[in-house]
Amino acid sequence: MSSSTNTVCKSHNARSSWLAALVGALCLVAASDAQVGELRVPSRVVAGTSISIPTTGSGTGTFYLVGPSAATRRDVDLGQQISVPSEDLRSAGRYVGILCADTCGSVEFFVMPAKPVSLTFLVHPSRAPVGQNDVISGVALPFDEFRNQVVAPVTVNFQLTAGSSSPMSHSVSSQNGIAWFRANSGKSAGALQVVASLRDASARRIVQQVASDPCNLRIKGQRTAKGIMVETEPVRDCAGNPVPDGTVVTFTAKGGKEASTVDAPIKQGIARAHMTAAGPVSISAASGVVMGNELHLGAQ
Amino acid sequence: MKIALPIIIVAMTILLLFAGLTEAGRSIGTVGIASGSALPGLTDSGATPEQALGSFLSDVQRRNWGPAFSRVEKTNDAMNEQGFIQEWIGSNGGLRSFSNLETYEMRPLHATDSEAQMRVRLHWATPVGPVDDVRDFHLVHRDKWKVVWDEGPAPNLPSQVISVNYLRWDLVTGTAGEEWGSRNVDAPHVRITSMNAVDTAEGTVVMGEVVNEDTIPAFVNVNATLVDASGSAIDEESSFDKILHVLLPKQVSPYRVDFPHVGLSKVKNVRMDVKATLVPASSDPVIGAMNQKLETDAQGRAVLHGDLLNQSGRTVNIPHVIASFYDNSGKVVWVSDGYVESALLPQASEPFAVEIPKSLAGKVQNFHVVVNQYSLQKS
Numbered sequence: 001m002s003s004s005t006n007t008v009c010k011s012h013n014a015r016s017s018w019l020a021a022l023v024g025a026l027c028l029v030a031a032s033d034a035q036v037g038e039l040r041v042p043s044r045v046v047a048g049t050s051i052s053i054p055t056t057g058s059g060t061g062t063f064y065l066v067g068p069s070a071a072t073r074r075d076v077d078l079g080q081q082i083s084v085p086s087e088d089l090r091s092a093g094r095y096v097g098i099l100c101a102d103t104c105g106s107v108e109f110f111v112m113p114a115k116p117v118s119l120t121f122l123v124h125p126s127r128a129p130v131g132q133n134d135v136i137s138g139v140a141l142p143f144d145e146f147r148n149q150v151v152a153p154v155t156v157n158f159q160l161t162a163g164s165s166s167p168m169s170h171s172v173s174s175q176n177g178i179a180w181f182r183a184n185s186g187k188s189a190g191a192l193q194v195v196a197s198l199r200d201a202s203a204r205r206i207v208q209q210v211a212s213d214p215c216n217l218r219i220k221g222q223r224t225a226k227g228i229m230v231e232t233e234p235v236r237d238c239a240g241n242p243v244p245d246g247t248v249v250t251f252t253a254k255g256g257k258e259a260s261t262v263d264a265p266i267k268q269g270i271a272r273a274h275m276t277a278a279g280p281v282s283i284s285a286a287s288g289v290v291m292g293n294e295l296h297l298g299a300q
Numbered sequence: 301m302k303i304a305l306p307i308i309i310v311a312m313t314i315l316l317l318f319a320g321l322t323e324a325g326r327s328i329g330t331v332g333i334a335s336g337s338a339l340p341g342l343t344d345s346g347a348t349p350e351q352a353l354g355s356f357l358s359d360v361q362r363r364n365w366g367p368a369f370s371r372v373e374k375t376n377d378a379m380n381e382q383g384f385i386q387e388w389i390g391s392n393g394g395l396r397s398f399s400n401l402e403t404y405e406m407r408p409l410h411a412t413d414s415e416a417q418m419r420v421r422l423h424w425a426t427p428v429g430p431v432d433d434v435r436d437f438h439l440v441h442r443d444k445w446k447v448v449w450d451e452g453p454a455p456n457l458p459s460q461v462i463s464v465n466y467l468r469w470d471l472v473t474g475t476a477g478e479e480w481g482s483r484n485v486d487a488p489h490v491r492i493t494s495m496n497a498v499d500t501a502e503g504t505v506v507m508g509e510v511v512n513e514d515t516i517p518a519f520v521n522v523n524a525t526l527v528d529a530s531g532s533a534i535d536e537e538s539s540f541d542k543i544l545h546v547l548l549p550k551q552v553s554p555y556r557v558d559f560p561h562v563g564l565s566k567v568k569n570v571r572m573d574v575k576a577t578l579v580p581a582s583s584d585p586v587i588g589a590m591n592q593k594l595e596t597d598a599q600g601r602a603v604l605h606g607d608l609l610n611q612s613g614r615t616v617n618i619p620h621v622i623a624s625f626y627d628n629s630g631k632v633v634w635v636s637d638g639y640v641e642s643a644l645l646p647q648a649s650e651p652f653a654v655e656i657p658k659s660l661a662g663k664v665q666n667f668h669v670v671v672n673q674y675s676l677q678k679s
Contacts, residue, residue: 126486127515210515214550244515246467246583248551252668260590261669262611263551265467265583274611276590288511288550289493 039099039107047092047114047146052081053099053107061101067111068093092148116142116150121196121203128185128192129212130239136160136207139180140196151177154198161193162186162209185209189241211241217292219251219285227276228253228297230283234269242269247287249273255281349416352445353406353437357420360388361401373446376453383453391454393617393676394643399426415440419598428541428618428639434599457645462613466584469517488518490547490576496632499564500657506570507556507635509624512547517581520547520574524557527569534566535559542637544622544670546581553670554624556635585612587619587644589652589669594661597653602661604636605653608644608671616644620672621652625664634660644673 037056045051055061057078065072065084069091076082078101089095092113098106123138138158142150156179161167165186172179179196185207186192192207215238221230230251235243249271253260255278262273275283279299285292352371359368369381390396402423409417415438422433438448495508506524522543526534537557544553592606608619619640627633638654656664 124486213513244549246469246517247515247549248583250552250668257593258606259592259667260588260606261592262586262588263548263670264586265548267465267467273586273588274609275588276607276609288513288552290550 037105039097039105041097041107041109045089045095045109045111047111047144047148048086048090049114050086051084051089053084053097054081055079055099057101059101061099064096064098064100066096066098067091068095090146090148092144092146113148113150113152114144114146116154116198117145117201118143119156119196119198119201119203121194121205123194123205123207125207127208127210130185130187130189130209130237130241131212132185134182135185136183136192136194137180138183138194138196138205139178140174140198140203141178142174142198142201149177150174154179157197159195159197161195163188163190187239211243212237212239214243214247214249214287214290214292217249217285217287217290219283219292219295221283221295221297223297224274227274228281228283229272229274230285230295231270231272232266232285232292235266235271235287243287245269247271249285249287249292251275251283251285253277253281253283255279347444349411349418349439349445350406350408352439353418353420353447356447357401357404357406357422361404363389371447372449373440373442375448375450378453379449379451380453383451384449386454387451390642392615392643392645394641395426395428395431395618395639396424396641397643399424399431399641402430409436413441416445424641426639428620431639431641433641436598455648457648460647462646464584464613466582466612468580468582468584470580471578485578488512488514488516488547488576488578490514490518490520490574492522492572492574493552494632495570495572497564497567497570498633502558502560503562504559504564504567505556506559506572507554507624508632509552509554510543510547510574511552512549512576515549517549517579518547518576519545519579520553520576521545522555522557523573523575524559525571525573526559526562526567527571528566529568531568533571535562541620541672542622542635544672546579548581548583551670552668554622554632554635554668556637585610585614585616585646585673587611587616587671587673589621589671590649592667592669594656594664594667596661600658602656602658603653604656604667604669605651606669607649607651608640609649610644610646613646614675615646616673617676618674619644619650619652620674621654621669622672623654623667623669625656625660626666626668627663628665630666633663 039053041053042051055078059078061076061078063074063076063082065088072088089111092111094110096106096108120141128135140156142154144150153173155171155173158170158181159167170181172181186209189209189211192209194205196203214235218233219230221228232249245266247266248263251262251273253275260275260277264271264273281297283295356368356371365385369384402425405421407419409419418437420435420437424431439445440448490512493509493511497506510522512518522539525536528534537559539555539557542556547553588609588611590607590609592604594604597603604623610616622637624632625634634656636654636656640650640652642650644650
């Protein structure tokens with residue numbers, strides 16, 4: 001992937017107009033009588049490694065290095081190696097090295113990301129109802145130690161573990177620096193641990209698998225001295241998971257032209273409400289868009 | 301002449317002032333309706349029922365409790381001046397505690413030599429906007445006309461211990477640092493289950509219901525944008541206070557978005573947008589809406605009334621009732637709301653009433669009431 005191109009003032013083979021303008025300007029201000037030969041860089045440059053660029057001729061010159069995140073300038077002796085320290089090559093991307101003496105020459109080269117050492121991992125959603133297809137998705141982006149995104153294909157291993165069940169693994173090769181997966185939610189409510197790992201790097205996220213809509217919502221009730229005490233049976237979803245406490249169950253009691261309603265939260269699996277109605281009533285329950293059974297109670 | 305002109309001017313001024321003050325009640329509004337907001341110290345004595353009630357309400361308006369109470373004919377010996385004052389200024393941080401009687405309109409219902417019945421529309425200025433209260437007063441003639449006050453003192457709440465094991469949701473900020481993707485908690489899933497746009501005399505009204513489908517509480521707001529035939533937005537409004545903002549898991553709330561002065565005929569499309577944010581919340585207090593009944597009140601208005609019952613141990617300072625009304629196909633045909641002026645004490649009940657347009661009353665087959673609550677103490 002690494003490549004380099006050379007530009008010398010007199011050859012006018014600059015690939016881009018801004019580079020041609022820069023080289024031209026530098027040629028105009030060059031005061032030395034030294035000649036700059038062709039610059040050569042190693043065929044593969046990895047982020048965070050130093051390189052040496054051999055030069056020809058004699059005398060002194062000025063070396064410019066323009067990279068994605070910084071530009072440097074220094075005086076160099078022609079005929080010696082120009083040593084570019086690793087700190088100047090931490091960012092992956094396109095670099096231009098320009099050496100000016102009597103004339104100017106330049107070289108373009110690309111710095112590749114180093115080996116991946118960390119993963120950025122995004123999992124969506126943070127809560128997922130149980131028993132849903134393709135509801136969980138995860139995206140992992142490998143980065144090297146200098147936070148360059150590693151675009152070369154690497155294999156990321158995704159591991160999903162819910163409760164005490166055996167982990168489910170899935171290896172994915174990244175494309176253009178991204179590895180991703182989709183998965184169904186499990187049958188049981190609880191925390192789903194999702195780990196993305198790549199060599200020594202790993203990132204962990206938690207998806208809370210929550211009960212789905214209530215299923216077979218059933219109520220029972222009886223008259224008391226103060227009115228009617230009505231309560232649900234333990235509220236569960238269709239997979240048998242208890243619906244979380246705090247979920248609202250709306251009780252409606254209808255008798256004649258009168259109605260009474262109470263929005264009661266589930267506590268310890270059961271929603272209870274106290275209602276007032278003297279005559280015969282029909283009591284129903286609903287939670288969200290789910291309806292329960294109807295209960296008929298005679299007059300007090 | 302030098303002295304005569306000032307004397308004439310002063311005399312005329314006094315005469316006009318006197319005439320203006322004595323005739324004020326009869327000079328404003330519809331014939332037969334007296335309006336009030338009398339000047340301090342210049343109220344009528346009570347030669348007629350109108351004058352007596354006007355003086356009484358003027359004193360109440362100015363919070364001259366002594367003179368006001370002296371114009372009262374008590375029917376309940378337990379009633380004292382303190383209870384009378386509390387009846388007017390509210391207590392326990394209820395809406396009435398923050399309200400002022402702005403104006404009133406009196407209308408005689410019937411009168412004889414010894415007694416009279418007056419209907420008064422009291423206009424209150426409150427933090428939630430103007431609130432009108434219609435009240436019938438009975439007056440009797442003793443040595444002068446007096447207002448019969450048959451309200452008993454507020455029942456004393458007995459000391460009691462109420463065990464509460466309510467649920468609440470708190471938000472915990474993760475400690476995973478600034479790593480991207482490590483602190484994400486999704487916003488609650490909230491869905492608009494129904495929407496209906498209707499044309500009214502005041503403009504277009506968009507209403508319906510919204511449900512929190514998630515397992516966590518949500519702070520919800522519904523916005524609507526009216527779009528014309530060319531695709532341009534005509535107006536954008538939010539549900540403001542006509543929605544139960546904090547929705548617990550699986551809770552359903554009506555919403556209503558008003559577009560004053562925008563006719564539905566101009567509207568080609570309505571764009572709905574529901575915004576939900578994760579918030580800390582408590583499932584306490586539980587408030588039941590009991591004995592709801594759709595009736596026509598004494599003024600001929602269609603009103604849904606009932607009683608709110610606070611089933612928990614915490615005072616609800618300002619209860620707010622929001623009701624959705626359905627036709628026989630289950631479509632929401634109207635949403636209306638109303639604030640209850642008295643605080644809702646623990647294990648106690650308070651009446652409520654919300655009005656619906658008379659034209660819609662015949663269509664209504666069913667209704668659903670939710671109760672919003674504002675409490676001074678932190679939940």
